[in-house]
Amino acid sequence: MRNVLTIARKELNAYFQSPIAYVLIGAYAAMFGYFFWSLVYFFVRASMQAQMTGRTMPMNLNELVIRNLLGNCGVLCLFMIPMLTMRLFAEEKSRGTMELLLTSPLKDWEILLGKWVGAVGMYASLLLFSGLNLVFLFAYGKPDWKPLAVGYLGLLLQGAAMLALGMFLSSVTSNQIAAAFSTFVLLLLLWVFEWMSNMDQNMLTEVLTYVSLLRHNESFIKGVIDLKDTLYYLSVSFLGLFLTARSLESLRYRG
Amino acid sequence: MIQVEGLTKRYARNVAVDHVSFSVEKGQIVGFLGPNGAGKTTTMRMLTCFMPPTEGTATIAGFDVIKQPLEVKKRIGYLPETPPVYPDMEVGEYLQFVARIKGVAEKDVLARSQEVATRCFVKDVWSKLIGKLSKGYRQRVGLAQAIIHNPDVLILDEPTSGFDPKQIIETRDLIKSLAGDHTIVLSTHILQEVKAMCESLVIINKGKIATSGRLDDLTRRNGAVLEVSVPEGASSSDEITAPFEGIEGVTAVTASDDGGLWRVDVDTATDADLRPKLAQIVLGKGWNLYRLDAAAVSLDDMFLRLTAAAEEVGQ
Numbered sequence: 001m002r003n004v005l006t007i008a009r010k011e012l013n014a015y016f017q018s019p020i021a022y023v024l025i026g027a028y029a030a031m032f033g034y035f036f037w038s039l040v041y042f043f044v045r046a047s048m049q050a051q052m053t054g055r056t057m058p059m060n061l062n063e064l065v066i067r068n069l070l071g072n073c074g075v076l077c078l079f080m081i082p083m084l085t086m087r088l089f090a091e092e093k094s095r096g097t098m099e100l101l102l103t104s105p106l107k108d109w110e111i112l113l114g115k116w117v118g119a120v121g122m123y124a125s126l127l128l129f130s131g132l133n134l135v136f137l138f139a140y141g142k143p144d145w146k147p148l149a150v151g152y153l154g155l156l157l158q159g160a161a162m163l164a165l166g167m168f169l170s171s172v173t174s175n176q177i178a179a180a181f182s183t184f185v186l187l188l189l190l191w192v193f194e195w196m197s198n199m200d201q202n203m204l205t206e207v208l209t210y211v212s213l214l215r216h217n218e219s220f221i222k223g224v225i226d227l228k229d230t231l232y233y234l235s236v237s238f239l240g241l242f243l244t245a246r247s248l249e250s251l252r253y254r255g
Numbered sequence: 256m257i258q259v260e261g262l263t264k265r266y267a268r269n270v271a272v273d274h275v276s277f278s279v280e281k282g283q284i285v286g287f288l289g290p291n292g293a294g295k296t297t298t299m300r301m302l303t304c305f306m307p308p309t310e311g312t313a314t315i316a317g318f319d320v321i322k323q324p325l326e327v328k329k330r331i332g333y334l335p336e337t338p339p340v341y342p343d344m345e346v347g348e349y350l351q352f353v354a355r356i357k358g359v360a361e362k363d364v365l366a367r368s369q370e371v372a373t374r375c376f377v378k379d380v381w382s383k384l385i386g387k388l389s390k391g392y393r394q395r396v397g398l399a400q401a402i403i404h405n406p407d408v409l410i411l412d413e414p415t416s417g418f419d420p421k422q423i424i425e426t427r428d429l430i431k432s433l434a435g436d437h438t439i440v441l442s443t444h445i446l447q448e449v450k451a452m453c454e455s456l457v458i459i460n461k462g463k464i465a466t467s468g469r470l471d472d473l474t475r476r477n478g479a480v481l482e483v484s485v486p487e488g489a490s491s492s493d494e495i496t497a498p499f500e501g502i503e504g505v506t507a508v509t510a511s512d513d514g515g516l517w518r519v520d521v522d523t524a525t526d527a528d529l530r531p532k533l534a535q536i537v538l539g540k541g542w543n544l545y546r547l548d549a550a551a552v553s554l555d556d557m558f559l560r561l562t563a564a565a566e567e568v569g570q
Contacts, residue, residue: 006355017343100339100400103303104356105328252306 003106007114008121011088015122024083024122025129028076032130035072039065040137061143062223066134070151070221073130074214077159078187084122085166086180088115089244093174093251102252112244116160116167116237123159127152147223154220157233158213162187164240171247187213256281256408256438257302261311264297271297273462274311279455281407284434286453286470287442290562294462295442296336299410302440303333316407329358332406332437336413338397342386346377346396349385350403357404367403375399375429390417395426402433409433411441415448427451446554458561465561474551478522479530482546483537484515495519498536502529516545 015021047059092098101111131152137143165186170179193212196205209215216233219226257279264272272294279285289295301308302315304324312319318326341349350368359367372378375395380388385396394417401409414430415423431452433439443449449456449470457467466473489495495510495517504525511518523529530547537544 002361003356006352010352013348014341014343095339095341096335096337097339097341099300099305099333099335100353101356103305103328103331103333104353105325105358106356107325 003110004114004117007106007111008117011115011118012121014087015084015118018087020083020087021122021125024080025126028080028126029129029132031076032069032073033133035069036065036133039068061137061141062147065137066143066148066151067221070155071217073127073155074158074217074221075191077155077162078184078191080123080126081159081162081166081187082180082183084119085163085170085183086176087170088119088167089171090174090176090179094176098251102248108245108248109241112167112171112241112248116164116241119163119167120156120160123163124156127155127159144223150223150225151221153225154217154229157220157230158217161233161236161240162213164237164244166240168240168243168247171244171251190214256283257313257315257440259298259302259311259313262298262301262308262313263310264294264301264306265309270462272301272308275459275462275464276311277457277464277467279438279440281438282435283455284430284439284441284453286449286456287440287459288444288446288449288456288558289442289459289465290444293459295459296412297462298459299333299412299440299442303331303410304328305333329404330407332401332404332409334397334401334409334411334414336416338393339400340385340393340396342384344385345382346372346385346388347381349396350399353400354403359404371399371403374402376425391419391422394418395422398426398429402437405436407438409437409439409441411439413443414441415443415445423448446558450554458558460562466557470554474554474557477524477526478520478550479533480546480548480550481517481519481521481533481537481544483517483519483542483544485517485540485542488515489517492517498540499533502532502536504529520550522550 043059043061043064046064050059089098092101134143134148138145166179166183169182169186170176173179173182190211190213193208194215196208196212197215199205213236216226216229219229257277259278260276262272262275263270275294275298277285287295287298297306300306302313302320304320304327307321312321314320315327316330318330320327344352347368350372351364354364354368355361369378369381372381375398377392377395377399380392385393388396394414398411398414401411411430415426418426427448430439430441441448441452453470455467455469456473458465483495485495489512492510492512496508496519499505499508499519499521502521504523504527505521506524507520507522509520521529521533528549530549534544534547537547
């Protein structure tokens with residue numbers, strides 16, 4: 001356990017010692033801020049219109065602002081995750097530090113689990129920054145915090161699953177660009193599989209729809225913890241970790 | 256301390272290391288010598304459990320590299336050819352990180368890191384980014400990393416490459432000071448380095464062991480070299496060689512004059528050391544003895560001969 005935490009801490013520090021963390025946090029904050037501002041803007045205009053016409057419509061912050069906001073965040077992951085995972089193993093390999101890790105008394109799973117935990121920690125700190133915007137919602141309105149917390153849990157689970165897949169792709173190459181791009185394409189594919197739900201119902205489209213990453217986030221964003229979706233994200237995470245372990249093993253044989 | 260038997264690494268198309276066997280005693284410094292691409296690094300990588308051998312076994316401090324890799328790794332310090340450092344980390348931070356993953360107890364991490372930093376002359380750059388250090392400093396940080404958990408065995412892949420002469424001397428002294436407590440295997444293709452540091456030697460070429468043994472044994476040739484002068488002057492080389500020709504086992508004696516100082520080469524067929532007998536003869540004749548050595552082959556000649564011979568066989 002100590003080994004896992006040592007590696008995780010090293011990974012987290014590595015993000016903040018390089019420009020990656022600051023660039024990502026800045027970009028994430030800017031995008032999130034824009035989403036937040038535009039959604040709140042529409043909400044405020046709609047509620048003013050409702051008042052002027054005299055029709056009292058039930059206006060819900062959770063439904064109209066938070067739900068859309070978190071939905072957009074899920075899509076934002078697609079662009080952020082490859083930046084977080086590309087260096088995990090590719091950098092170690094190109095710098096020769098892989099030799100240090102593999103000749104230290106560490107088990108393979110301790111190395112990859114540590115790296116994954118570190119990356120999840122970095123991703124969680126991105127989410128934390130986005131939370132700053134939401135303070136204003138609580139200051140001026142009365143949103144329900146429980147569905148919001150569930151929504152963030154969903155984003156975290158989704159991110160963890162994507163990070164595990166990205167980590168695997170980073171472990172098969174020593175080129176960070178290749179790792180980032182392949183991760184992006186994989187995540188994009190897993191996103192657009194969702195379109196299959198609009199096609200003819202058959203075995204293939206049903207499976208592809210189910211595999212789609214973002215689709216499983218919908219229940220969380222609505223504020224519902226669905227066991228099926230939770231299990232889906234945990235299994236994808238496990239799959240990513242498992243594939244990384246196999247890839248490390250093959251690395252030893254190929255040298 | 257290290258036992259290697261029939262170690263082989265085969266890739267899809269070529270054999271990098273071919274049935275290599277040797278053993279190293281505790282506290283020794285062994286030079287692993289060979290031209291570039293001979294299989295030195297691959298052998299070291301198998302010893303450090305970085306990659307498993309295709310065939311054969313190696314045991315380190317009694318632990319098998321295939322069956323008990325974790326136990327082996329705890330007892331091995333490894334400095335690869337390029338020091339495995341993170342440029343974005345500070346030296347102190349890096350050493351503490353390595354101490355932790357090598358299993359140094361948490362309460363000793365800081366003290367141990369500072370100790371090896373002092374020992375490897377990197378204490379003055381403790382809080383500098385490794386990426387900003389010169390190559391020599393980076394290499395020494397790599398060396399500090401290798402000894403941080405006080406391993407029984409140190410495996411160093413070309414430890415002095417990229418150093419200036421002063422650093423080379425300092426590093427050699429450092430490595431020599433580590434022997435005794437640690438068993439050291441160091442690879443190199445610099446022959447002076449072997450002469451300066453190693454007690455025994457393994458010469459590897461094209462993945463096979465060309466020769467191995469103690470440095471003195473390998474470079475000793477049967478026979479002796481003398482330098483004498485004859486007070487009343489010698490008329491010919493026959494006068495100088497004659498007294499030695501009668502000794503049992505002597506096959507050839509040659510003498511050459513160098514301004515009154517005669518150099519005599521005595522070749523023998525047996526392993527017996529003739530030096531005491533030679534000295535007696537010289538003194539009995541009333542000559543002055545300036546030098547008396549066992550004949551030796553130069554390491555350079557031996558290395559070139561062994562690697563060239565294998566080349567011809569290969570062709």
